[in-house]
Amino acid sequence: MDNLHLDQHISQQFNADLEELKTQLLEMGGVVEHQIIDAVKAIENADGSLAEKVLITEDEVDKREIQLDEQATMVLARRQPAASDLRMVLAVTKVTRDLERMGDEAQKIAKMAIALNEDGEAPRGYVELRHLGTSVQKMVNATLDAFARFDVATALQVAYDDRNVDREYKTAMRELVTYMMEDPRSISRVMNIMWALRSLERIGDHARNIAEHIIYLVKGLDVRHSSVKEIERQIQGS
Amino acid sequence: MMEATVESTIEQSADSLVSRPATGERAPVAEGETVGSPFVDSPKMAMRNVDVFYNDKQAIFDVSMDIGSNEVVSMIGPSGCGKSTFLRALNRMNDTIEGARVEGSLRLEGQDIYDPKLDVVPLRARVGMVFQKPNPFPKSIYDNVAYGPRIHGLVDRRADLDDVVEDSLQRAGLWNEVKDRLNQPGTGLSGGQQQRLCIARTIAVSPEVILMDEPCSALDPIATAKIEELIAELSENFTIAIVTHSMQQAARVSSRTAYFHLGKLIEVNDTERVFTNPEHELTEAYITGRFG
Numbered sequence: 001m002d003n004l005h006l007d008q009h010i011s012q013q014f015n016a017d018l019e020e021l022k023t024q025l026l027e028m029g030g031v032v033e034h035q036i037i038d039a040v041k042a043i044e045n046a047d048g049s050l051a052e053k054v055l056i057t058e059d060e061v062d063k064r065e066i067q068l069d070e071q072a073t074m075v076l077a078r079r080q081p082a083a084s085d086l087r088m089v090l091a092v093t094k095v096t097r098d099l100e101r102m103g104d105e106a107q108k109i110a111k112m113a114i115a116l117n118e119d120g121e122a123p124r125g126y127v128e129l130r131h132l133g134t135s136v137q138k139m140v141n142a143t144l145d146a147f148a149r150f151d152v153a154t155a156l157q158v159a160y161d162d163r164n165v166d167r168e169y170k171t172a173m174r175e176l177v178t179y180m181m182e183d184p185r186s187i188s189r190v191m192n193i194m195w196a197l198r199s200l201e202r203i204g205d206h207a208r209n210i211a212e213h214i215i216y217l218v219k220g221l222d223v224r225h226s227s228v229k230e231i232e233r234q235i236q237g238s
Numbered sequence: 239m240m241e242a243t244v245e246s247t248i249e250q251s252a253d254s255l256v257s258r259p260a261t262g263e264r265a266p267v268a269e270g271e272t273v274g275s276p277f278v279d280s281p282k283m284a285m286r287n288v289d290v291f292y293n294d295k296q297a298i299f300d301v302s303m304d305i306g307s308n309e310v311v312s313m314i315g316p317s318g319c320g321k322s323t324f325l326r327a328l329n330r331m332n333d334t335i336e337g338a339r340v341e342g343s344l345r346l347e348g349q350d351i352y353d354p355k356l357d358v359v360p361l362r363a364r365v366g367m368v369f370q371k372p373n374p375f376p377k378s379i380y381d382n383v384a385y386g387p388r389i390h391g392l393v394d395r396r397a398d399l400d401d402v403v404e405d406s407l408q409r410a411g412l413w414n415e416v417k418d419r420l421n422q423p424g425t426g427l428s429g430g431q432q433q434r435l436c437i438a439r440t441i442a443v444s445p446e447v448i449l450m451d452e453p454c455s456a457l458d459p460i461a462t463a464k465i466e467e468l469i470a471e472l473s474e475n476f477t478i479a480i481v482t483h484s485m486q487q488a489a490r491v492s493s494r495t496a497y498f499h500l501g502k503l504i505e506v507n508d509t510e511r512v513f514t515n516p517e518h519e520l521t522e523a524y525i526t527g528r529f530g
Contacts, residue, residue, distance in 0.1 A: 008528040080486055082513045082525045220515025 003150050004084050004218065017075050018085065021092050022148075024071060028064040028096065029144040031057060032103045036140060036203060039109035040133035043196055044126060048117040054110035061103035068096045084217075091217035095147065098206040098213070102140070105199040105206070112196040116189065123186050124179045125193035128172035129200075135165050136200045139207040146211065150218045152235060155211035159228045162208035169201040273517045274507035276303035276496070282447060282477045283328060283365075288342035290323050290332065297323045300342075301503040303496060305447070310469060310478045312492035312509065314485060316524065319498040321481045325449050328479065329365035330358050346447070363390050366445035370452040372432030374424030374439075379416050382424040382435055383407060386443035402442055410438035411468050430461025437468065441476070448472065450480040454487060466491050485525050489513045497521040 006018045035057050042051035072093045075081060081089055116122060139161045146154035176194055180187045215223050215231065219238050223231040277284075281304035290298035298320045305311050305328075313321040323332070330351060332338040344351050351361055363386065374382050383403045386392075393399045403420070407413040412434040416427070424435050433453060440448055450469075454462040469478060469491045482488050488495050488509065495512040497505045497520070505518040516522045523529065 005528060008523075010527050010529060014527065082485065082489070083516050083522050085526045086514060 004088065006085075006088070011079075014079055014085075017071075017079065018088060021068070021071055021075065021089065024064070024068050025092050025095060025099075026144060026148055028061065028068060028099055029140075029147070031061055031064065032099045032106065033137070033140050033144065035061070035103055035106040036109075036133075037137055039106040039113065040129065040137070040196075040200070042110055042113035043116060043129060043193070044133075046113070046117050046121060048114055051110040051113035051117070054106055058103055058107050061100060065096050065100040069093060072096075084220075087217045087220060091213045094213045095210050098209045102203045102206045105203045108199045109196045112192045112199075115192050119189055119192070122189040122193045123183070125172070125176055125190055125197070128168075128175070129193060129196060132165065132168055132172065132197055132200045135161065135168060136204045136207070139165065139204055143207045143210045143214075146214050150214070152215055152218050155214040155218075156228070156232060156235060158211035159208050159231055162204050162211075163228060165201060165204040169197060169204075172197055272302065272503045272506060274505045274511075275494075276503065276506040278304045278306040278309075280307070281305060282307045282347065283479075284343075284345045284348075285328075286343040288324070288327060288340065288344060290320070290327055291337075291339045291341075292335070293337035297501050298327070299501045301498075303503060303506050305477060305479055306494075307477055308473055308475070309494060310473045310480065310492040311494045311496060312488035313479065313481045313496045313498060314483075314488050314524070315498035315504075317483075318500075320501040321496075321498045322451055323501075324498065324503075325451055325479060325481045326367075328447070328449055329362050329367055331362075331367060333358060360390070363443045364445055365447040365449060366440035366443065367449045367451065368433070368436050368440055368453045371456050372429055372436050374427070374432050374435050376423065376425060378421045379407075379424045379427070379435060380420040383438050383442045386439060390443055392443060406438040406442040407435075409441055409472065410434045411464060411471075412438055428461070430457050430464060433457060433461065433465060434468065437465070437472075441472070445476065447477045447479065450478065452481055452483060455483060462487070485513075497524065499524070 006022070007015045009015050035054050038050050039054045041047065042054065072089050075089050079085070139158050142154055142161070143158050145151070146158065173194065176190055176197075180190050212223050212231075215221055215235065219235060221234050221238055223234055226234065283305040285304070286302045288298055288301045289296060301324060313325060315321045326332050327340050327344060328351075330340075332340055340352060346361075346365065350356070351365075375385060377385070380403055383406050384399050387399060387402050393402055404413060404417075407416060412431060415431060416435075424432065427435060433456075437448075437453075454465050457465065466487065469480065472478060480488075480491065492509045494506060495509045496503060497512070497516075497518070499520050505512070505516060505521045507517060511517070512521060513525060516525065
């Protein structure tokens with residue numbers, strides 16, 4: 001379903017250029033999504049080689065970011081897009097940036113996995129990690145889905161989910177801090193888990209950013225720095 | 239409890255969004271209704287329910303819009319959409335076309351410009367026009383600019399006329415290029431210079447409104463850039479309505495944009511809005527180069 005009618009330009013080449021942007025972006029999203037899944041798995045299973053794989057993938061993500069930026073620049077220079085086409089190109093460059101940063105966070109999680117592999121497992125925090133990891137992975141998946149279908153309802157759902165992720169993250173932090181106070185010897189290992197949780201929470205924030213870019217792309221509304229309720233009101237008012 | 243509220247809100251909101259028209263589509267607009275903001279406070283020109291006919295054929299259908307003081311309004315749309323016809327109605331240029339008939343209300347500062355008692359010559363001094371092809375008179379550069387002030391009797395003394403000519407050429411950004419050859423024919427200038435000469439000729443009679451009908455379509459990009467720069471400067475003192483085929487030009491020079499389609503005025507909005515998020519799907523289709 002393409003409700004932006006990207007394929008209806010008089011210029012077939014323009015159709016192809018925009019379609020190519022979208023495809024490339026979704027491919028990059030797929031790579032980053034796998035990075036996140038693997039990074040969380042690497043911590044859970046203390047799998048050092050899987051963590052190494054996440055680190056290596058980062059190169060590919062960086063390359064894709066540059067490639068997408070070049071493609072977007074080319075479309076701007078050659079087509080001078082307007083209206084939904086312009087929003088599409090702008091949204092792609094912004095989403096690319098957020099995806100790249102998600103990749104960076106996945107890399108941080110992978111580094112924590114390697115550290116935990118070397119220092120030994122943390123005594124606590126895996127349950128929280130699994131929970132948050134699942135929530136965030138769902139968000140990332142929904143975000144890419146929303147982009148693929150230019151689907152505002154799903155994007156709004158992601159913004160709501162981010163609130164829950166933030167709440168889960170805060171609860172987990174409180175619990176882990178309490179645990180460290182009781183057992184100071186575990187601090188360095190529990191800290192590794194906390195950093196990983198922090199990265200997951202950040203990935204959730206980037207997913208929310210992408211959701212906002214999608215709302216901009218489809219509705220032409222700039223909903224950054226608004227509460228979810230405000231975003232919802234704006235969408236319904238548009 | 240908090241959680242339950244949030245969850246139920248999410249479900250409701252998701253449902254309500256799904257039931258709305260698919261995103262990117264727009265609610266259908268009633269026949270003949272212009273979307274956006276066609277009207278302004280205290281307009282320079284106010285047009286209401288304007289129809290224009292060429293004999294039996296209707297070219298403009300029920301167009302209503304305002305042009306505000308010192309604003310640049312661009313009129314865009316596919317060939318034959320009526321934008322030039324509408325522009326020409328604004329200073330009764332259509333009077334010269336056999337069989338052309340204008341109905342509705344067209345007012346310049348409240349005055350009916352189609353009042354049968356109104357003399358069109360002073361009207362066209364108040365509402366000047368620059369055409370697609372530069373059309374200097376086969377006279378000297380000086381006489382081209384001095385022509386209007388002379389026939390309208392705006393100046394008495396030669397020295398005053400000199401001042402008007404210099405001032406107009408200055409404002410049209412042409413003075414430095416022609417000041418040493420004012421007595422040479424205007425037709426000897428380059429295309430871009432000729433067009434700026436025509437603009438100087440138009441502003442020499444101190445019009446209130448300048449109508450421009452694709453003023454850059456015969457010019458190269460550099461001459462075009464100069465005219466566009468000039469439009470920005472002129473808008474400090476004049477009200478400008480410009481018809482253009484170049485959407486980028488409309489985006490660059492105007493503060494409001496009007497989109498015409500098959501003789502109807504579809505949308506008038508802030509230019510920024512039109513080029514980032516137009517309200518009407520026909521506007522969107524046109525400016526993004528989709529099948530209309």
